[in-house]
Amino acid sequence: MRSKFLPVTASILLAAFTCAAHSEELRPITSDSGTLVWNNLPSLPGTQVAILAGDPQKKGFFIARLKFPANFKIAPHYHDISEHDMVISGTYHLGTGNKFDLNKTIPMTAGTYITIPAKTQHYGWTQDETILQISGVGPWGAIYNDTAAAQSQSNQTRIHS
Numbered sequence: 001m002r003s004k005f006l007p008v009t010a011s012i013l014l015a016a017f018t019c020a021a022h023s024e025e026l027r028p029i030t031s032d033s034g035t036l037v038w039n040n041l042p043s044l045p046g047t048q049v050a051i052l053a054g055d056p057q058k059k060g061f062f063i064a065r066l067k068f069p070a071n072f073k074i075a076p077h078y079h080d081i082s083e084h085d086m087v088i089s090g091t092y093h094l095g096t097g098n099k100f101d102l103n104k105t106i107p108m109t110a111g112t113y114i115t116i117p118a119k120t121q122h123y124g125w126t127q128d129e130t131i132l133q134i135s136g137v138g139p140w141g142a143i144y145n146d147t148a149a150a151q152s153q154s155n156q157t158r159i160h161s
Helices: 002-025 147-155
Strands: 048-053 060-068 073-078 083-089 091-096 106-109 113-116 122-126 130-138
Touching: 083 091, 091 130
Parallel strands: none
Antiparallel strands: 048 060, 060 130, 073 122, 083 113, 083 130, 091 106, 091 122
């Protein structure tokens, strides 16, 4: 009778050791805004990006944080992929359509989550320094309505009051 339980016991022990080995690999990656590595984002002068997972420029899942200065304006654009955004800090004002209109935006504060479907024209602006976390399945990039909008985005990113 003992011999019948030996293979079962060995299987259970093997499974326990396998799970223990995998749990070491699955340690959470902890970070806060103070420990993230922020890099300048040349396509949005004044903005910084920190990559948490994956690579937005490559095929596959990614998570990135964008840090916008106060009074920053993002020209109307769209993405080929659906984008999942969460406001980490600050206030991000989001509008839809192909014309920028400060008065037609919705203020999103820290903790707000929104999904922007692929090909949806949208734009935004910040009231104060704002960190926006974006995630999706890349490659990711902004497609502006026209060349003038893209050049304007690079040359004039501050909202003038």
